Amino acid sequence: MKRRQFCFSALMLAGVSGCSSLAGSGPASRAIVSKAAASLKETAASAFKYVEVDLTQQVLAVLGDPGPGSFFKSFGKGRSGPPELTVGVGDTVSITIFESAAGGLFIPNDAGSRPGNYVSLPSQTVDQKGYIAVPYAGAILAKGRTLGAIQAEVVKKLSSRAIEPQAVISVTSQASNQVTVIGQVGSPGKLNINAAGDRVLDILSRAGGIANAGYETFVTLQRHGTEATIYFLNLVTDPKENIYVAPEDTLYVYQEQRSFTAFGASGTSGQFKFEQEHVLLSDAVGKAGGLLDSQADPGQVLLYRLEHRSNLEKMQMNLSAFAPDVLEIPTIYRANFRDPSSFFVAKKFYVHDRDVLYVTNADKVELFKFLALITGITGAAATASSDVATTRSAGRYLGQ
Numbered sequence: 001m002k003r004r005q006f007c008f009s010a011l012m013l014a015g016v017s018g019c020s021s022l023a024g025s026g027p028a029s030r031a032i033v034s035k036a037a038a039s040l041k042e043t044a045a046s047a048f049k050y051v052e053v054d055l056t057q058q059v060l061a062v063l064g065d066p067g068p069g070s071f072f073k074s075f076g077k078g079r080s081g082p083p084e085l086t087v088g089v090g091d092t093v094s095i096t097i098f099e100s101a102a103g104g105l106f107i108p109n110d111a112g113s114r115p116g117n118y119v120s121l122p123s124q125t126v127d128q129k130g131y132i133a134v135p136y137a138g139a140i141l142a143k144g145r146t147l148g149a150i151q152a153e154v155v156k157k158l159s160s161r162a163i164e165p166q167a168v169i170s171v172t173s174q175a176s177n178q179v180t181v182i183g184q185v186g187s188p189g190k191l192n193i194n195a196a197g198d199r200v201l202d203i204l205s206r207a208g209g210i211a212n213a214g215y216e217t218f219v220t221l222q223r224h225g226t227e228a229t230i231y232f233l234n235l236v237t238d239p240k241e242n243i244y245v246a247p248e249d250t251l252y253v254y255q256e257q258r259s260f261t262a263f264g265a266s267g268t269s270g271q272f273k274f275e276q277e278h279v280l281l282s283d284a285v286g287k288a289g290g291l292l293d294s295q296a297d298p299g300q301v302l303l304y305r306l307e308h309r310s311n312l313e314k315m316q317m318n319l320s321a322f323a324p325d326v327l328e329i330p331t332i333y334r335a336n337f338r339d340p341s342s343f344f345v346a347k348k349f350y351v352h353d354r355d356v357l358y359v360t361n362a363d364k365v366e367l368f369k370f371l372a373l374i375t376g377i378t379g380a381a382a383t384a385s386s387d388v389a390t391t392r393s394a395g396r397y398l399g400q
Helices: 002-021 029-034 057-062 071-076 147-158 200-206 232-237 281-287 309-314 342-346 363-399
Strands: 051-054 092-098 118-125 131-134 138-141 166-173 178-183 189-192 217-223 226-231 250-255 259-264 270-273 296-308 328-335 356-361
Touching (some): 071 226, 092 131, 092 147, 131 147, 147 166, 178 200, 200 250, 226 232, 281 296, 281 342, 328 342
Parallel strands (some): 051 328, 178 250
Antiparallel strands (some): 092 118, 092 166, 178 189, 217 226, 259 270, 296 328, 296 356
């Protein structure tokens, strides 16, 4: 009986001492929690809610690689052509007045031989209040109006004094109908918009083109307080995204290396850059070193993402647990690589920037960990018992 009690005590001692002597890179979580002056515990209400989606052919039909945003959805709806350009503050205009016969307001009777009954007024700049001045017509509002509207008002104000007057007004120097292009392009600066209209790619081409690889380039468009960002290659491949620019637009071109993070029972954990136009789930698993044969559960390959609410609604997912104004839903996609067909699904599932790939451990791995712990504890107990026996023998020898 005493021998059993001794062995049990030695086992407990070895277990306790073993736990306290295990290697670690810092304080244990128990010590951190117990010594905190105050703490905010996670509750069911505070925890992140999420949805789980098994990757199937039906799910792939909804998903794609849309990039961070859309110019068409933000600015292009309802517009089939270029915006109508108007005169603005700082523009320089030239004005020519025609009369049908000499002896009128601008063409005297003794004008002699002339190439035409007209007079060209000195060029002038639209002032800060938006006006230009025309002799005998007074101040004419030009800001925000088309050339045709300005010409009509000039003719109307001169019609009672000139002989069948006509007016031709043209912009000789633009300052208002411009687009600002900044960032990583060949020649940043302000560019005039052509009267026929310019699309986003037209402006980028005139600005010297993008400076970096297309798969790492993003374009942000700012217009009157609204902003949208698009992946450059989506701008190239989807014609409806290549919308017309408008006066006072700002285009910001920048480089951002897209990446995803992988950890768990994969060959390599860490952050991986795309370094290509698209990364599929099969590509991502390969970049992360594949699945560890001795550790991974092929049936539980998970991808974490903040998914657009509209995509989940198309899948007929029940989102009643999320408020209507929550547009990005925490989502876990699950691929079952035990199913041979899942590899074809993985070759069509696009990984998005900042996605997280997690490969879970197989159930047997947790069991092996537990058995290894038990083996370590019992081994330590046996070693302690052997040490006690050795000490007793040494004591007997010294006592002789």
